[in-house]
Amino acid sequence: MKRQLHEFQVRTANRLRQRQGRKLVIRVVSNASASATKLRDEDAEQTEAPASAMQPPLTPLRRRNKIWQWWLLWLSIIFGLGGTALAAFFLLATIPPQVNCKNMSPLAPEMDRLTCAQQAAQSGKLEQLVEAMKFVKSLSPDNPVYPEATRLMEDWSRSLLAIARQKIDQGDLKGAIAIARQIPSSSPLYPEVQAAMKQWQGDWRQGEEITKKFLATLKEQKWFEASLQIQALSRLDNRYWDQKQLDKLIDRMSQEKKAWQQLEEAQTFAEAKTPEGYAPAIALAGKVNPNTYVKSKAKAEINLWSQELLKITAEHFEKEEFDRAITAAQLIPPKTSVYKEAQDWIQLSRSYAVAQENKILSFLEAQAALRQISPKSPLRQQARVTEALWQSNLQDRLQMQFAETIASFDQPLAFEFAISQAQAIAPKRPGRIEAQTQIAHWRKQIQQIQDRIALARSKQLATPGTLESLRAAVEEGSRIKLGQPLRIEAQTYIAQWTKAIQTMEDRPILDLAKGLAQQGNLQAAVAAASKIAPGRALYSEAQASLSDWVTQIQIAEDTPILNEANALAANGRLTAAINKASRIRYGRALYREAQGAIARWASEREAILIERQKAAELQQSIEDSSSESQTNSEPEGNY
Incomplete structure (x- = not known):
């Protein structure tokens, strides 16, 4: 209503600017219609004043008064027009009082409520547009603001339809339909909205x-x-x-x-x-x-x-x-049906892998791994059995650890005590095999200590290097029997000492044989050297000398035979020469030389026989020819 009043006053001021000679009286009233009535009354009064000016002239005094009246009239008109202009400018420059939309009363005038609805709808927000639509729906067609509200409703309907289309573009069909249904049937866009909803749903x-x-x-x-x-x-x-x-x-x-x-x-x-x-x-x-x-x-x-x-x-x-079992189980991912069982397999396999180290801490760690297996696991029973096994292994390992500590002193008595501790492990215990292995090792250590003592005594006996001392050393070393730790080392020393003994025993014999050979008594030298038996220290040396002496004997024995055979061959008695040389047997010193001569003589004999055969054949051929000639000449004599 205030806006209407403002517009009315401005329009009135503009109309009065065109009406020269009229007095304008402006009064601010609460009612626009009353204000208009007042203005019409004032206008009527002003129209009467010019009418009186049309009366006939009066007396000079009255004429003078009339002139002054005219001046006053014009001054009044001028001041009135100026006041009107000032008032119009003031009204134009002054903003009408704003409507307080935040504290709007339900009993406020419809124009104010429409103004607030329009202001809210200008934000373009869905809630404000819906509220504006609800306000328009509440107006009756005979309401003074209904035409303006209907015009605004068309704009608001377009805004709502645009928001609904945005919802459709976003994929929110229900939201779009709900928004479109906020547009009433009285809206000019209602048919378009219905068609759009049908299209969307299709x-x-x-x-x-x-x-x-x-x-x-x-x-x-x-x-x-x-x-x-x-x-x-x-x-x-x-x-x-x-x-x-x-x-x-x-x-x-x-x-x-x-x-x-x-x-x-x-x-x-x-x-x-x-x-x-x-x-x-x-x-x-x-x-x-x-x-x-x-x-x-x-x-x-x-x-x-x-x-x-x-x-x-x-x-x-x-x-x-x-x-490898752990590696395979670790490949099973968590979000699978067998993952928990795979983790149990990992713990079980890890328990066995760690326990193989056979240490106290290893068995404790192995037991800890088994305890991580779930009570509901299929491997739980096996884990219980294995845990008991590791406990037994742990006890045996503690027993063996104590025995090994005692044995570390490397003394026969310490080894004996360690053996007694290890023997306490029963046959069916898991540590039994290890205990028996260690017992065998410690017994070997004891035997080695004993053998070391015996070998040291043997070495001490052999120190003088005499025949008697060496024989005593061999006898002492021979007490280290086969299978004992130092048997090989003892046998090595015994072999050295035995060689020395044999050398001392056989050297005089070999020297005697060599002396006989130098004297030319080869047969006696051979007989003496043959006394050195095979396997003794000087046997190889004796055999070398013996072979030389035998060769000399054979050459001395066979040379006359070969010379006699050569003499027979020189006389052309090749067969006799061959027979003579054949008396030199295989293995003797001159055997190869004799065989070479025999081969040569045999070849010569073969050549002689061939020549003789050819000569005989030639002689026979001559005789045959001569006989045939005689036979052919006998008939001629008859004639």
């Missing part, structure tokens, strides 16, 4: 149906059929479906293809059926996008491969390949 049903078919084909890896659904979606005249959702479906198909390729590559690795093949297979399958259909199949494959790895783990464990 596009939505079609888009959802296409998407459903697309996902179904995608789940079965039917890439061509999925591409057809993408093409169908692109033909929808809807920004949300043919742009945003279309891009999503294209990305989804790309993700599914990539995921399927990853799974196929993983399956190729897994065909090796070894930990080295399952490791990259599980890694690749684990990288499959969780938002794809392939992910469920990848999980199933990972579970299957994990079960195979668990079997491999058990096989390695049975073969006591504990490190």
Whole structure:
């Protein structure tokens, strides 16, 4: 109402500027209609004043007064126009009082409420536009502000429809429909809104149906059929479906293809059926996008491969390949059905691997590993049995540790005490084998100490180097029997001493033989040297001299025979020469020389025989020819 009053006063001031000679009286009243009435009354009074000016002239005094009246009139008009201008300027320059929309009373005038609704709707926010629409719905058609409100409602309806379209573009069909339904049927845009909602709902049903078919084909890896659904979606005249959702479906198909390729590559690795093949297979399958259909199949494959790895783990464990069992079990990923059991296998295998060190701390660590196996685990019973075994091993190891500490003094009495401690471990105890092994070792150590003493005594006896001392050393060293620790070392010394003894015993014999040989008595020398038996220290030297002497004897014996054979051959008696030389037997010194001569004589004899045969054949041929000639000449004599 204040705005109407302001507009009315300004329009009135403009009209009065065109009406020269009228007096303007402006009064601020609370009611615009009353103000207008007052103005009309003042205007009527002013119109009467000029009418009196049309009366006939009066007396000079009255005429003078009349002139002054005219001056006063014009001054009044001038001042009135100036005042009007000042008032108009003041009214134009002064902002009308603002409506307090924050504390608006329900009983406030409709114009004020409409003004507040318009101000709120200018923000473009959904809540303010809806409230403005509700206010318009509450107005009756005969309300003075209804025409203006109807005009504003059209603008607000467009704003609401724009917000609804934004919701549609964002994929919020329900939100868009809810906003569009806020537009009343009295709005000029109501038919357009209804058509838009129908279009949205139709596009939505079609888009959802296409998407459903697309996902179904995608789940079965039917890439061509999925591409057809993408093409169908692109033909929808809807920004949300043919742009945003279309891009999503294209990305989804790309993700599914990539995921399927990853799974196929993983399956190729897994065909090796070894930990080295399952490791990259599980890694690749684990990288499959969780938002794809392939992910469920990848999980199933990972579970299957994990079960195979668990079997491999058990096989390695049975073969006591504990490190390989741990490696295989560690390849099983956490989010699998057999992961907990795999962890139990790791603890069990680690327990055995650590216990192999056979140390006190190792058995304690092995027991700690077994306690980490879950009570509900299939391996729990085996873990209990193994833990009891490690406890027995721990007790035996403590017993052996004490025995080994005593044995570390390296004294026969210490070894004897250590042996008694180790013998306390019963036959069926897990440490029995180790105890027996150590007992054998310590007994060997005791024997070695004893042998060392005996060998030292033997060396001491052999120090003088006399025949008697060496024989005593050999006798003492021979007490170290076969199988004792220092047997080989003792036999080495005994061999040296025995060689020295034999040398002392046989040297006089060999020297005697050499002396006889120098005197030319080779037969006596050979007989003397032959007394040195095989295997003795000087046997090789004696045999060398003996061989030389025998050669000299054989040459002396066989040279006359060979000379006689040569003489026979020189006289042409080759056969006799051969027979004579054949008396030199194999192995004697002149055997090869005799055989060479025999071969030469045999060749000469063969040549002589051939010549004789040829001569005989020639003689026979001559005789045959002569006889034939005589036979042919006898008939001629008859004639």
